[in-house]
Amino acid sequence: MRAVSAPLLAAQSARFAELDPLLPAAVAPPEGEGLVVALPGGDRVAGVVTRTEHPRGAAPTLWAASEVWELHPLLGGAPGSAMDVLLRRWAGAMARVAVEQDSSCLVTWPSRDVAASAALLAHGFAPLSVLAVRVPAARGPSRRHPVSVRRAGFEDLEFLTRSAMAELEYSAQVGSAVVRPAAPRIKWASLSVHLAQGDPVWIAERGGEPVGHLEGWQTVSAPASWAETRVPHGRWGYVNCLSVLPGSRGSGVGGALVDTAHDELLNGAVGSFLYFNPPNPLSPVFWARRGYRPLWTLWELRPASALR
Known part of the structure; x- marks a missing residue:
């Protein structure tokens, strides 16, 4: 062979x-x-x-x-x-x-x-x-958003888990995600690890109430790394999870979170990447408008x- x-x-x-x-x-x-x-x-x-x-x-x-x-x-x-x-x-x-x-x-x-x-x-x-x-282009004019965005802390774990579950439950209808009985525990544990090791997690708030979150970090594509099979060598920003609570979808919350995340994730990076579900009626258009385009299909x- x-x-x-x-x-x-x-x-x-x-x-x-x-x-x-x-x-x-x-x-x-x-x-x-x-x-x-x-x-x-x-x-x-x-x-x-x-x-x-x-x-x-x-x-x-x-x-x-x-x-x-x-x-x-x-x-x-x-x-x-x-x-x-x-x-x-x-x-x-x-x-x-x-x-x-x-x-x-x-x-x-x-x-x-x-x-x-x-x-x-x-x-x-x-x-x-x-x-x-997404390979970053020249920065365009700043946009005004209907929500404020801040970094999350351990005190936000309960909301973050609820927000992550909302994304999972929606994605399970339109992609490969599966809602398992242990899902809340898994999400809680994963978010705890990211917060503990300093990976950025952002929360969007409207009127002081959290309405969505985004997780991400930087990863390096290098020989023998998991990213080497997916993107060219170099430092990349990775968007792991974007979730907006059902009552706030379509109101600009997701865009505010992504713009904030890009400011940090693209610092020193050659680009950013993420996964989305093509059958999802929201994701393909949303991410295309933010400069992402398909590279690999699963x-x-x-x-x-x-x-x-």
């Missing part, structure tokens, strides 16, 4: 650069089950399948199935239509595996590869999440036994 993957990685990096200048170079997939298939012309493409099991009560269960089967394609310089051949091979392998009901198949692939998108749709996948990126199929 290693002999096959080396030239495919080099060709895939070149193709990624043609598809989108903000795509990072392809990196070697993690250890897993190797798949190698021949294209009609005789060239070969490959992939690696990994299985991840998230225990009950673990944080990833709020945005993923308990059992995740992920394909890491190595299409080299082949057109996106080669994805269909690889998916057929994967479907045959999965047909021989017993999977849980709370399971999924996952493929993360460049958003601009529309031929691959057609193949993924044909095999039953849905584009439930997108990694969107294609999911639940349960994993539905792969065809």
